[in-house]
Amino acid sequence: MSVAMRRNLPLVITFIAGMLVIGDYYFKVPDYNKLIADWLKFVNVAATFAVVIGMGTLTRIHVRRLSQHKQGWHNSLALLIALYGLLITGLVLGEGRFTEHPTYAYWFNNLYVPLDSTIFSMLAFYIASAAYRAFRARSAEATVLLISAVVVMIGRAPIGPALWSDLGPITSWIMAVPNTAGIRGITIGVALGVLSMGVRVLLGRERGYLGPGA
Amino acid sequence: MSFLGKLERVDPRAIYLLLFLVISIPLIRPIGLPISMSPMTISYYDVVEKIKPGDVVVISMDYGPASMPEQYPATKATVAHMAAKGAKIVGLGFWADGVPFMDRAFKEILGASKDHPKYGIDFVNLGWVPNGEVGMAALGKDVQATCTKDYYGTPIGALPMMKDIKSGKDFKLLITIASGTPGVPEWLRQWQAQFGLTTITALTAVSAPGVRVYFPAQIAGIIEGLAGAAEYEVLLARYGYKGTLAPPMDAQSLSHLLVIIFIVLGNVGFALKKYGKGK
Amino acid sequence: MTIPEILGTLMAAAFTLMIYSFFYKENKAYRLAEHIFIGLAVAHGAVISSKYMWDTALTPLLMKGETYWILPMLVGLLFFFFFSKKYFWVYRIPISTVVGTGIGLGMAGLMRSQFTDQIRQTIGLTDPKAAWYSGSYPINAVLIAIGVIGTLFFFIFTTEQKGPLLYASHIGRWTMMVAFGAAFGFTVMARMSLLIGRMQFLLDYPTGVAWYLIPVAMLILAAVVLMERSKAAKKA
Numbered sequence: 001m002s003v004a005m006r007r008n009l010p011l012v013i014t015f016i017a018g019m020l021v022i023g024d025y026y027f028k029v030p031d032y033n034k035l036i037a038d039w040l041k042f043v044n045v046a047a048t049f050a051v052v053i054g055m056g057t058l059t060r061i062h063v064r065r066l067s068q069h070k071q072g073w074h075n076s077l078a079l080l081i082a083l084y085g086l087l088i089t090g091l092v093l094g095e096g097r098f099t100e101h102p103t104y105a106y107w108f109n110n111l112y113v114p115l116d117s118t119i120f121s122m123l124a125f126y127i128a129s130a131a132y133r134a135f136r137a138r139s140a141e142a143t144v145l146l147i148s149a150v151v152v153m154i155g156r157a158p159i160g161p162a163l164w165s166d167l168g169p170i171t172s173w174i175m176a177v178p179n180t181a182g183i184r185g186i187t188i189g190v191a192l193g194v195l196s197m198g199v200r201v202l203l204g205r206e207r208g209y210l211g212p213g214a
Numbered sequence: 215m216s217f218l219g220k221l222e223r224v225d226p227r228a229i230y231l232l233l234f235l236v237i238s239i240p241l242i243r244p245i246g247l248p249i250s251m252s253p254m255t256i257s258y259y260d261v262v263e264k265i266k267p268g269d270v271v272v273i274s275m276d277y278g279p280a281s282m283p284e285q286y287p288a289t290k291a292t293v294a295h296m297a298a299k300g301a302k303i304v305g306l307g308f309w310a311d312g313v314p315f316m317d318r319a320f321k322e323i324l325g326a327s328k329d330h331p332k333y334g335i336d337f338v339n340l341g342w343v344p345n346g347e348v349g350m351a352a353l354g355k356d357v358q359a360t361c362t363k364d365y366y367g368t369p370i371g372a373l374p375m376m377k378d379i380k381s382g383k384d385f386k387l388l389i390t391i392a393s394g395t396p397g398v399p400e401w402l403r404q405w406q407a408q409f410g411l412t413t414i415t416a417l418t419a420v421s422a423p424g425v426r427v428y429f430p431a432q433i434a435g436i437i438e439g440l441a442g443a444a445e446y447e448v449l450l451a452r453y454g455y456k457g458t459l460a461p462p463m464d465a466q467s468l469s470h471l472l473v474i475i476f477i478v479l480g481n482v483g484f485a486l487k488k489y490g491k492g493k
Numbered sequence: 494m495t496i497p498e499i500l501g502t503l504m505a506a507a508f509t510l511m512i513y514s515f516f517y518k519e520n521k522a523y524r525l526a527e528h529i530f531i532g533l534a535v536a537h538g539a540v541i542s543s544k545y546m547w548d549t550a551l552t553p554l555l556m557k558g559e560t561y562w563i564l565p566m567l568v569g570l571l572f573f574f575f576f577s578k579k580y581f582w583v584y585r586i587p588i589s590t591v592v593g594t595g596i597g598l599g600m601a602g603l604m605r606s607q608f609t610d611q612i613r614q615t616i617g618l619t620d621p622k623a624a625w626y627s628g629s630y631p632i633n634a635v636l637i638a639i640g641v642i643g644t645l646f647f648f649i650f651t652t653e654q655k656g657p658l659l660y661a662s663h664i665g666r667w668t669m670m671v672a673f674g675a676a677f678g679f680t681v682m683a684r685m686s687l688l689i690g691r692m693q694f695l696l697d698y699p700t701g702v703a704w705y706l707i708p709v710a711m712l713i714l715a716a717v718v719l720m721e722r723s724k725a726a727k728k729a
Binding site: 227230233234237238241242253280281282283284310311313341342343344345346347348351360361362363367399402403404406407408418419420422423424427428429430431432438439440441461462465466469470473 | 516517534537538541542544545548549552553591594595598599601602603605606607610611613614617624626627628629672675676679680681682683685686687688689690691692693696698
């Protein structure tokens, strides 16, 4: 296949795929809509293979680290054992039940869930530290931001309305009026931005999603 | 070192320890602060109250273990409320690591999942649907072709309640328990806008301000974070639902107070330094 | 609790505390736990994707003879060319299919849900009987409309902001400051909830067993602090 063909074929596919589904949204023609329903099912199945990229890249990096005995190689070993151990548990030992198998569920609930929850819960400590060290009312706007944050924090927790019953309605007003107004303006702006970015991608002006060298 | 200097140079580990204590103490010894109602939670409750026995409802698990502490209580409460209203529940999810929580919720609230005598008749768990918005669109057009088997490997044709469920139009209510992408905006684009389906959501608190813009025309009710879930549990007390979120809400109150104290202290130090230099 | 349940809970608690040990300082226990998490996360994605593939494509292909499922699977297999230097361009075929479809779906849907419906809600009818803090209360609806227009004006950069445009832009800026403050407040709420969830797990007394590890962790921490101090004293 020529270089021009290799370069342009993905762009043509992107355009056709995009226009097909946009057309389906606006035109109610039974045969066409059925075709797009089938297309979506097929894309759903095809896209599921993308997980192999993550697995392959991770395996490649950590096997290299392990074989070269680089610093932290034992962490790479632990990662590979965890990855392939759970994979084998789900695919081979799972008796066709995959994630529903009790052994898989045991490791998922007692290892994966606590680790994921804990890593994200660390943010609470960082936000408390940042509140002390970084959140400064350096300008009038920053002061308004902090006052709004304080009112919402105290109003949404039980202690606020327990101390002053009007805090609940005030917090509701802040969320219903200025918050809605500000975020709605941003939402409308983002919609226009996404639309223009989408047009650029469909027309082939934006090629970042194709990877290096596109 | 001056007081101001000490104030500015507090070891972050002291802050972490203080936060740990402020959260742990109310969990061990609850204070018992009353839980006040938010209009958002009341709107969520009211929508579910309008569900009639036999109405088919879809609950989508669009969160993972990272936000499980906030959203799993809302999941359980929603399942309990649906069961009390006699709704038929179709559970599924677009987050691969959130789907097992649907199975867990069925076991904790209904007593069993696939082994329940009413599984397939009153509730099903269709498992994970991949690819976010593309999957949502595919599901909305043809439920049976997108989810050919349930979470437990049973063909969808063998589940009696799924016989008449062909597309998004056949549902009465969509509940998305969401914490990111894919989540609320994707559901609104592919289901709410396409089928005019009543949609409510239980969100992680981070997403709540951004989703308020859709209330009430596109989203009819919102549970905002753990506080919303605690309020919902209070409303469900009339159905005999035993809430467990009173001590965590005490911890939430104290942690918020602590953050506010930190903000005030930090700004006092900043102001003293700024105006002290000005002199 | 059965023995496997006890061991599972203790394992969960141990890894939780290994992650939290990062707050003292970066250490090997934290790194190990972090790497194990990454491995598990990728494995779970692979297992659940395999289940979907088996249920949706392989079962109909092998059991019912629906041979058309070979097509999406062949396209999906092209993802493997990501690892080839010479044929990397082949990987762009499935990627462009997925991206084109996703972009098309997003674009089609957002014009209604995030544009026209938002405008409709901004200029919609008000309800004088609504609560004073509700968005549909007349004065609030007017304020929302002013705030939305102000916010949109804030982002007009194609012309110099002066005169009425500048005033409108200022209204937008102040509106957004309040909105971002509210967003920050809710962010704090969310993060604290996550921590509360983990603390509930660790401090589940007396029914749980996770709390047994807290004194163990404190002893280990005390030992580490003493060792570091004695090392520092010897150096000095």
